[in-house]
Amino acid sequence: MAAVTAAHATATAEATVTTNEAELPLISDPARIRPKDARELSRVFFQRLAMLDEGTHEHQYVRNTLIEMNLSLVRYAASRMRTRGDSQEDVVQVGTIGLIKAIDRFELSREVEFTTFAVPYIVGEIKRFFRDTSWAVHVPRRLQEARAELAKATEELRSRLGRTPTTRELAELMSLTEEEVIEARKAANCYRTSSLDAALTTEDEGTETALADRLGEEDPSLELVVDFRSLAPLIAGLEERDRQIIHMRFVEELTQSQIAARLDVSQMHVSRLISRLIKRLRTGLLGPAVA
Known part of the structure; x- marks a missing residue:
């Protein structure tokens, strides 16, 4: 117990350490133990933990004390990795999960310092937390990783070439297809989003407008969808030859002369046929009064 006695002497400056009947240090405030101690x-x-059965009071005390004594590892990792808007408390809580996993899996027979063993677990949990929560829109993990690799490859090639690299150059460096590089670029747009209600100030007038007011425009083709749906049964009711004329004129976009040559009739006759068909369809679509 020489090592324990030495540890007691240094630890008492930060926390109260006593000894129970089994010569196990009893620490009143493990969180105040210095990292070295x-x-x-x-x-x-x-x-002692290796000798105890799970579920016993002593096992719980030893395990909890190990967690509290080593929380400084979590705080250190969290302070170095908190690069977003997450609170320090949230990151510490996530890192503590990694610490607990490390404690449950550590064995002295590994002949490695616990700190060396625990840090990868702590950092891994924090990185997983960032990966799962930092994306505004969820994308597959392979695309999340591809985004990070794309950023590194872009920076490397930009430094080497002195210009922005092409998709092909990035694909060759990353050993991906050009389609996969394009997909990774699209995924990068999902990392952050902006509210459509966000206020933007115009440079010329100095007034604020919502982002939604600046995005997109009315698509005139949308109105055609209703017209096409309404025309479909009317066209279906035409005779076969009339449907062919409509198809040649408005789908194949043939001239009246070309249609006349196909039907072996005069251009004037084709013009009269098209006018008659258009009037019939307009009447069926809008009604006799409008037509």
Whole structure:
């Protein structure tokens, strides 16, 4: 117990440490243990943890103490990785999950410091948290990873070539197809979004308008959808020859002369036929009064 005694001496400056009947350090405030002292005490607690059965009061005490003593690892990792708008508390909570996993899987026989073993677990949980929550629109994990690789490849080629790299150059460097590079670029647009109600200031007038007012425009083709749906049964009711004339004129976009040559009639006759058909369809679509 020499190591334990030495650890007691240094730890008492930060927290109260006593000893229970089984010579196990009893720490009143594990969170105040200095990181250097926590490393020494952690070995003692891991030795005891390996000897205890899960579910016992002592096992719970040892495990909880290990968690609290090593929370400084989580805070350190969280402070270095909090690059977005997430609160420090949220990131620490996520990192603590990684710490708990490391404690449950650590064995002294690994002959490695617990800090070295635990940091990848903590960082991994934080990165997973960022990956799952930072995207405004959820995209598959492969596209999330491709976005990060695309950013690195773009920067590397820009430095090397002195210009913005082409899609083909990026595809060759990343060992992807050009289609996959384009897909990764589209996925990058899903990382952040803007509210349609966000206020924007116009440069010329200095007035504020909503983002939604500047996006898109009315598509005149949308009105044609209703017309086409209404015309479909009317055209279906025409005779076969009349439907062919409509198809040649408005789908194939043939001239009246070309249609006349196909039907072996005069151009004047084709003109009269088309006028008659248009009037019939307009009457069926809009009614006799409008036609």
